[in-house]
Amino acid sequence: MDYEKFCSQILDVDPKIRFATVYDEWAVRKGGGMRAGVENLLSEHAENELVNISILDWKSRKDMAKWLGKTKYTLGEYDKVKRYSFYLGDEHLLLVSTEIDCDTNMVVEAVIKLYYQNQD
Helix, strand or coil: CCHHHHHHHHHHHCCCEEEEEEEECCCCEEEEEECCCCCCCCCHHHHHHHHHHHHHHHHHHHHHHHHHCCCCEEEEECCCEEEEEEEECCCEEEEEEEECCCCHHHHHHHHHHHHHHCCC
16 A cells, blocks of 8 residues: 555545555554644654554454454544544554544545555
């Protein structure tokens, strides 16, 4: 999959989507980034820490899959943003952040649809 294209398509869905980036299981960025002109609310250090925490959370959810089934996504809603983690199989994690008033169902449906459209 072309992760740069995939993340760009996600950003095109709605101007309230601030960030879309794919990482591998080692927290290596595979594509995407912050929307141009949007202020990052996190320092570089804080962003790296959040990515690493997200990777650990993703790995722990893989262990629960044998009982609950595979996790499709998780959502954290903060005072300033919504933060989504989408589990792209066993090897990649997509992190998306949006403005707080962005429609959650629209984001989830659009990301899942784009994911399947971009399968090689």
